[in-house]
Amino acid sequence: MTEPILQTRNLKKNFGKLEVLKGISVDIRKGEVVSIIGPSGGGKSTFLRCLNLLEIPDEGQIFYQGQDITDKKLKITKYRQGIGMVFQHFNVFPNMTVLENVTLAPTLEKKVPAEQAKEEAMALLTRVGLADKADEYPRKLSGGQKQRLAIVRALAMKPEVMLFDEPTSALDPEMVKEVLNVIRELTRSGMTILIVTHEMGFAREVSDRVLFICDGVIKEEGTPEQIFTCPHEPETIKFLSMVL
Amino acid sequence: MDKIIKIWLKYYPVYLSGLWGTLWISAVTVLLGAMLGMVVALIRMSHTKVLKGITDLFVEILRGTPILLQLYFFWIALPKIVPFELSDTQCIVAALAVNASAFISEIIRAGIGAVDKGQWEAARSIGLSETHVMTRVILPQAVKNILPALCNEFIATVKGTSLASVFFVGELMTSYKTVQSATFLALQSLVIAGMIYFALNYVLSRLLRVIERRLMVSD
Numbered sequence: 375m376t377e378p379i380l381q382t383r384n385l386k387k388n389f390g391k392l393e394v395l396k397g398i399s400v401d402i403r404k405g406e407v408v409s410i411i412g413p414s415g416g417g418k419s420t421f422l423r424c425l426n427l428l429e430i431p432d433e434g435q436i437f438y439q440g441q442d443i444t445d446k447k448l449k450i451t452k453y454r455q456g457i458g459m460v461f462q463h464f465n466v467f468p469n470m471t472v473l474e475n476v477t478l479a480p481t482l483e484k485k486v487p488a489e490q491a492k493e494e495a496m497a498l499l500t501r502v503g504l505a506d507k508a509d510e511y512p513r514k515l516s517g518g519q520k521q522r523l524a525i526v527r528a529l530a531m532k533p534e535v536m537l538f539d540e541p542t543s544a545l546d547p548e549m550v551k552e553v554l555n556v557i558r559e560l561t562r563s564g565m566t567i568l569i570v571t572h573e574m575g576f577a578r579e580v581s582d583r584v585l586f587i588c589d590g591v592i593k594e595e596g597t598p599e600q601i602f603t604c605p606h607e608p609e610t611i612k613f614l615s616m617v618l
Numbered sequence: 619m620d621k622i623i624k625i626w627l628k629y630y631p632v633y634l635s636g637l638w639g640t641l642w643i644s645a646v647t648v649l650l651g652a653m654l655g656m657v658v659a660l661i662r663m664s665h666t667k668v669l670k671g672i673t674d675l676f677v678e679i680l681r682g683t684p685i686l687l688q689l690y691f692f693w694i695a696l697p698k699i700v701p702f703e704l705s706d707t708q709c710i711v712a713a714l715a716v717n718a719s720a721f722i723s724e725i726i727r728a729g730i731g732a733v734d735k736g737q738w739e740a741a742r743s744i745g746l747s748e749t750h751v752m753t754r755v756i757l758p759q760a761v762k763n764i765l766p767a768l769c770n771e772f773i774a775t776v777k778g779t780s781l782a783s784v785f786f787v788g789e790l791m792t793s794y795k796t797v798q799s800a801t802f803l804a805l806q807s808l809v810i811a812g813m814i815y816f817a818l819n820y821v822l823s824r825l826l827r828v829i830e831r832r833l834m835v836s837d
C-alpha cells in the first residue's frame with residue numbers, strides 16, 4: 375500500500391448556523407481513485423472545496439504529503455498548484471482563447487517559457503481532441519468541449535491530485551461520454567483522483583474506493599463492490615435504491 | 619432668433635474654446651477618477667477592516683455632500699496642503715476627479731461583482747495568485763460591465779463641469795458668462811450654450827450605444 379497523499383482529520387465546516395461538514399476524516403493514498411456519492415446537500419461539494427481551500431474549514435486539519443495545509447503560514451497559491459479542480463459548470467475563462475486558458479497558469483505562476491507552455495498545452499489539447507480549437511474562444515465550444523478544456527487547464531499545472539465536482543451533471547446526455555472517457559483515461563494514468571458524481575456506473579467502474587457522504591459525515595465507505603452490492607447503512611441502502 | 623445667430627457668428631470662438639475646456643476637463647476628470655476609483659473599489663472589496671472603513675467613509679462623504687461645496691473645499695484647502703503652486707483649474711479638476719472617483723468606485727465594484735463566482739474559483743483553483751486572479755481573469759471580464767457605465771459617468775461629468783464656471787476655469791459655462799457680459803443678451807447667449815451641451819451629450823450617448831452594442835457582440 376502506498377503512502378497517503380491527502381488526509382483530513384475531523385474536518386468541520388459551517389455556513390452560519392448550518393453545520394455542513396460535521397467531522398470528516400479520511401486518508402487518500404497516492405494514485406487512488408476515490409468516488410464520492412451521496413444525497414444532495416450532504417456536503418460533497420463543500421468537502422471537495424475544502425480540500426483546495428476554496429472553503430476554509432472551521433475545524434480540523436488537512437494534510438498534504440504530511441504537511442498541515444490549514445496552517446495560516448502556508449502559501450495557499452503554491453498548494454493549490456498541486457491540486458487540480460474541475461467544476462460542474464466548467465468555468466472556463468471566456469476572455470481567453472482555448473490555448474490561453476491552458477497556458478495562463480503555467481506561464482504566470484510556474485514561469486514556464488511561453489514556447490514550452492504552448493507545446494505542452496497543445497499536447498494535452500490533442501489528447502482530449504481539442505487541438506483544432508486552440509485558437510477559438512470558449513463561446514464557440516459545446517458543453518462537453520468546455521469541460522474537456524477545463525480538465526486540460528487543470529492538468530497543465532501537472533497536479534498531483536485532481537478533484538472533480540460532478541463534471542458531467544451540467545452536460546447534455548450525448549456529451550457525458552466524451553468527458554467520462556477523458557476522466558477514465560486519467561484514472562488509468564496513476565493520478566490521484568477524487569470525483570463527486572451521480573454516474574453510479576462510472577463510479578463503480580473506475581474507483582478503488584467509494585465514500586458515501588450524507589449529513590456532513592462519511593456514513594459508509596468501501597470498495598465499489600461492497601458499496602454497490604451489499605451496503606450496510608440504511609441511508610446508503612435508501613440512497614442507492616433511489617438512484618440505481 | 620437672429621440675435622442668437624449674430625451672437626454665434628461673432629462669439630463662436632469663445633464658445634468653441636469653452637467646449638474644448640468642457641471636453642478636456644471631463645476627460646481628465648473621468649480618467650483620474652477611474653484610476654482613483656479603481657483603488658478605492660479594490661480596497662472596499664478587500665478584507666482589511668481599517669482601510670475599508672476609511673474608504674467607505676470617503677465614498678459616503680463624497681456622495682452625501684453637494685459637489686459645489688466640494689469644489690469650494692478643494693479650491694480653498696488644496697493650495698494650503700500641497701507644497702507646490704496650483705492653478706484654480708487644477709484645484710477644480712482635482713475636486714471633480716475625487717468626486718467622480720466615489721461614483722466610479724461603485725461602478726467598478728458592481729462590474730466586478732457581476733462576474734460569475736465560478737470564475738474566481740476556477741482562477742484560484744489553478745493556483746493563480748490573488749493579483750493574477752484579478753488582473754488576468756476578473757477585471758478583463760468586468761470591463762464589459764464597467765465601460766458602458768463609465769461612459770454614462772462621462773456624460774454626467776460633462777454636465778457637472780458647468781459648476782466649475784463659478785471659478786471661471788474656462789469651460790462652456792464660463793464662455794456663456796463671458797459672452798453674456800460682453801453682449802448683455804443673457805437669454806440668447808445662454809441658449810447657445812444649452813444647445814452646445816445638448817448636441818454634445820446627444821452625440822456622446824449615441825456613441826455609448828454603439829460601444830454597448832460592440833461589447834454585446836463580443837460576448
Ligand SMILES: Nc1ncnc2c1ncn2[C@@H]1O[C@H](COP(=O)(O)OP(=O)(O)OP(=O)(O)O)[C@@H](O)[C@H]1O
Pocket residue numbers: 389392394412413414415416417418419420421
Ligand atoms: N457558500 C455557502 N453558503 C451557505 N450555505 C452553503 C454554501 N455552500 C453550500 N451551502 C449549503 O451547504 C449544504 C451542503 O452543500 P454542498 O454543495 O456541499 O452539498 P452537495 O452534497 O454537494 O449537494 P449536491 O449534490 O446538490 O451538489 C447545502 O445545504 C448548501 O445549501
Ligand SMILES: [Mg+2]
Pocket residue numbers: 418419420539540
Ligand atoms: Mg455539489
